Amino acid sequence: MDIRSQISMVFHLDKCIGCHTCSIACKNIWTDRKGTEYMWWNNVETKPGTGFPTRWEDQDKYKGGWEVVKGELELRSTNKTKTITNIFHNPNMPTLDDYYEPWTYKYKDLFDSPEGDDQPTARPISMVTGEEMDIEAGPNWDDDLAGSPIYAENDINLDGLSEEQREQMFAIERLMMFYFPRICNHCLNPSCVASCPSGALYKRGEDGIVLLDQEECRAWRSCIPACPYKKTYFNWNTGKSEKCILCFPRVETGQAPACFHSCVGRIRYLGVLLYDAKKIEETAKFPDEELVDAQREMILDPFDENVIREAKKNGIADSTIEAAQKSPVYKFVKEWGLALPPHIEYRTLPMLFYVPPMLPVMSAQEGDSVRNVNEEFFPDFDKARAPIKYLAKMFGGGNESHLRYVLKKQSAIRAYRRAETVGDIEKIDADKALLEADCTAAEAEGIYQLTSLCTFEDRFVIPAAHREEAIEMMKDPLEHKQETGFGFRDEPERGW
Amino acid sequence: MKKVFSINTIILVTLFIGVHSLLFSQSDPEEFFEKNCFSCHTIGGGRLTGPDLKDVEKRKDPAWLEKFILTPQSVINSGDVYASKILKEARGVVMPKVANLDPSMTRALLKFIREESGKEKSRFAGSTLADRPLTEEDYKIGNALFIGTKRLKNKGPSCISCHEIAGEGLLGGGLLGPDLTEAYGRLGGKTAVAAWLSNPSSEMMSPIYKKHPIDEEEVLPLVALLKSKAEGKEMISDAHDFNFMIFGFIGLALCLVLFDLAWWNRLRAVRKPMVKGELS
Numbered sequence: 100m101d102i103r104s105q106i107s108m109v110f111h112l113d114k115c116i117g118c119h120t121c122s123i124a125c126k127n128i129w130t131d132r133k134g135t136e137y138m139w140w141n142n143v144e145t146k147p148g149t150g151f152p153t154r155w156e157d158q159d160k161y162k163g164g165w166e167v168v169k170g171e172l173e174l175r176s177t178n179k180t181k182t183i184t185n186i187f188h189n190p191n192m193p194t195l196d197d198y199y200e201p202w203t204y205k206y207k208d209l210f211d212s213p214e215g216d217d218q219p220t221a222r223p224i225s226m227v228t229g230e231e232m233d234i235e236a237g238p239n240w241d242d243d244l245a246g247s248p249i250y251a252e253n254d255i256n257l258d259g260l261s262e263e264q265r266e267q268m269f270a271i272e273r274l275m276m277f278y279f280p281r282i283c284n285h286c287l288n289p290s291c292v293a294s295c296p297s298g299a300l301y302k303r304g305e306d307g308i309v310l311l312d313q314e315e316c317r318a319w320r321s322c323i324p325a326c327p328y329k330k331t332y333f334n335w336n337t338g339k340s341e342k343c344i345l346c347f348p349r350v351e352t353g354q355a356p357a358c359f360h361s362c363v364g365r366i367r368y369l370g371v372l373l374y375d376a377k378k379i380e381e382t383a384k385f386p387d388e389e390l391v392d393a394q395r396e397m398i399l400d401p402f403d404e405n406v407i408r409e410a411k412k413n414g415i416a417d418s419t420i421e422a423a424q425k426s427p428v429y430k431f432v433k434e435w436g437l438a439l440p441p442h443i444e445y446r447t448l449p450m451l452f453y454v455p456p457m458l459p460v461m462s463a464q465e466g467d468s469v470r471n472v473n474e475e476f477f478p479d480f481d482k483a484r485a486p487i488k489y490l491a492k493m494f495g496g497g498n499e500s501h502l503r504y505v506l507k508k509q510s511a512i513r514a515y516r517r518a519e520t521v522g523d524i525e526k527i528d529a530d531k532a533l534l535e536a537d538c539t540a541a542e543a544e545g546i547y548q549l550t551s552l553c554t555f556e557d558r559f560v561i562p563a564a565h566r567e568e569a570i571e572m573m574k575d576p577l578e579h580k581q582e583t584g585f586g587f588r589d590e591p592e593r594g595w
Numbered sequence: 596m597k598k599v600f601s602i603n604t605i606i607l608v609t610l611f612i613g614v615h616s617l618l619f620s621q622s623d624p625e626e627f628f629e630k631n632c633f634s635c636h637t638i639g640g641g642r643l644t645g646p647d648l649k650d651v652e653k654r655k656d657p658a659w660l661e662k663f664i665l666t667p668q669s670v671i672n673s674g675d676v677y678a679s680k681i682l683k684e685a686r687g688v689v690m691p692k693v694a695n696l697d698p699s700m701t702r703a704l705l706k707f708i709r710e711e712s713g714k715e716k717s718r719f720a721g722s723t724l725a726d727r728p729l730t731e732e733d734y735k736i737g738n739a740l741f742i743g744t745k746r747l748k749n750k751g752p753s754c755i756s757c758h759e760i761a762g763e764g765l766l767g768g769g770l771l772g773p774d775l776t777e778a779y780g781r782l783g784g785k786t787a788v789a790a791w792l793s794n795p796s797s798e799m800m801s802p803i804y805k806k807h808p809i810d811e812e813e814v815l816p817l818v819a820l821l822k823s824k825a826e827g828k829e830m831i832s833d834a835h836d837f838n839f840m841i842f843g844f845i846g847l848a849l850c851l852v853l854f855d856l857a858w859w860n861r862l863r864a865v866r867k868p869m870v871k872g873e874l875s
Contacts, residue, residue: 152865153865153866154865154869157865160862161862188861190862191861191862194862194863196866197864235870249869249870
């Protein structure tokens, strides 16, 4: 075993209200510089929808992630030969238009315009060229318009749905939608790192945060097609790529990353996972449907004596192991099996997990009237607004059983809580539901607590950073002992 | 870091060996004369391109000679009367600055010339080339050698890679060396040209043709070519420059087409085709 620790995340999609506060928190801190206007290290997408950049999930176009060729993992976008032949132009990058042309408005015109018959307007101007422009697209174009005939219907996750399923989705007056907030997944098998010809990208040893060294980056832009989630961005001003850094300066000082901290719906959880790094390659080669289980298999029980011993042997600090034992992510992913990785079929082994949303059908249109179609609160999931197949494509590597398991458990917990607090469900029915959903009362209570009543400390269990140990590897921390501590603007003549 | 060190060391050693061999390999004035002077000068054999050097010290004092040999152009530029005279005799051909020549070698050369002048017949009294008449066949071979359709026997580069000559080559020839259309007359006729070709000693040509000399049998055909060109009426035309430009444009266009084909399947855009309903 080669045990390492990873700061990982869970986003609870049932709680996301799509307010984009996370995106704004991130933008204000990290990407309001020149050259980064179009970047959204954190973005929120409406699903079904094409996302940001447009149709990023279409790897036939963008060639992101890994594929298994003759039993070996290979990058889709590049290899040693292609690195040379495509060194001046990566052919599978999104264009600026596929992201969107960032804009602002000429607000000054509102105040400075001469008096006239009409109200002055603030015309949009491009933040790239500074010239007036027509806004054609944005980072979440058609936000909240899940039925939009262009952006929603071109969602690639809808491919493979039967005509009937598609009709089902769109028949109910196109009501189905949910939000999908995304940051860098800080993958275990990051394709961006693998693709970089300069070795500028690396996965930080102590907490697995994937970073991009601004001094090493040589603007080859290999990471941009290679990342299947399109979470590395090229800064046209500095000529360097940039990406989400999981607010590591905040994490190192015990604070939650800005997007986590500011989350209004409190959908975000952050904690440590211990995993076996020896299994990465083997795991990434599993068939699509088995990937979710295989990745869970890599994540180790932080209470297991053997795991603790091996972790210590690998230099993992006691405080990190303690944090792993309290980790809300461990509970959601491993103990309860509620959180699932996004598009694990890209084989980068993302370490950001999602609790998929429940979208039960409550009413349907019949003729001109809308009628309640369900007496039960959480009926057959196969009739839910989001077809299981659709969700399975996003979160299960195509395997529907994981989605069924998660949705069933969530609905059982709701039934259980309803029996407890409202009383319109019989206790015996609730218990039966729990039993069917592979859940005990204690577990249901735990899930309920962490979902609904979670405090700041419950959601974010941030281990002490131990940067001093990392620095020790590079230089002697006592290098300046007995030398400094007191400075002079002008050196005293006698020296110091 | 260690690796860089060893590469640097190898480079330094190689450089040192190279410089060392350059500095010390030509320490013999006789060898130096043969390689660098004999193409234009004889000792007691009459003038070629440059004057016969027999008893040169009787004509001019050693200090002047040393200065002229080291820096011919600047002595001429200084308005020296004798220098202007010999320049005129050489029909305006300025003696090239000789590569790797230093004051001590110059003195050794002068001493060597003095010694050779004392001999009854110096081995540098004249060219050893067969003095046969030039034929039409010679011209044809010379032409082939010049434009490179026939390779020089000792693998030296063909003339056209650096020189232009009237009427040869669609794009003209190289522009590094001078136009050779008039070279025959300029150098002073058959013997002088032949001597030059057997041992080209300009700064540019000498290092190249020392390693890959022009074969004796190739000299006369080239002389024949140069002679015929000098006698012809044809001059270098400006059309070559124009042709060159046109070829450049065609080449560029071909390259662009080629690149476009090679990267035909590149991702051009996603959103716009999607909005237009043209997404494949």
